[in-house]
Amino acid sequence: MAVLVGDRERDRTAHELQRHYREGRLSLDELGQRLETALGARNGAQLRSALNELPGAGPEALREALRSPARAVRNAAILAGTALVWLFWSIGMLVAFVAWMASNGPSLGSVLVFPLLWLGVSWLLWSASKRRRSRR
Numbered sequence: 001m002a003v004l005v006g007d008r009e010r011d012r013t014a015h016e017l018q019r020h021y022r023e024g025r026l027s028l029d030e031l032g033q034r035l036e037t038a039l040g041a042r043n044g045a046q047l048r049s050a051l052n053e054l055p056g057a058g059p060e061a062l063r064e065a066l067r068s069p070a071r072a073v074r075n076a077a078i079l080a081g082t083a084l085v086w087l088f089w090s091i092g093m094l095v096a097f098v099a100w101m102a103s104n105g106p107s108l109g110s111v112l113v114f115p116l117l118w119l120g121v122s123w124l125l126w127s128a129s130k131r132r133r134s135r136r
Helices: 007-020 028-039 044-051 059-065 069-104 110-132
Strands: none
Touching: 007 028, 007 110, 028 044, 028 059
8 A cells, every 4th residue: 555645745756856856857848847746646556756857856755755744743843842941041151140249249250261161052952952852
């Protein structure tokens, strides 16, 4: 039984075909024919036929075109979790900075250390989140 595809998969395949056209691998007529096939596809075999004989349109491109929505949900959850951790971190740093300034007075060290620490940890959180979201 063939796996049915949805609009998202058809759109990804259409974008892949347009990329090949921009890179000069397809003529305008061939692009039109392949787009018609891709946009009318009901299963993965029909999508594969639209990508046949194109370089870089092997299993990896097909896997990208047929990628499940579960990955998008997973990436959204990772991003939301990272944003939540970052928000709590930022509020905590702001409270600590205000408390430090109130108890010790303004100093060059605290004015430099707190923002640099906040930037460094924020960058680490974002880069770790980016790595987790890019995993297959």
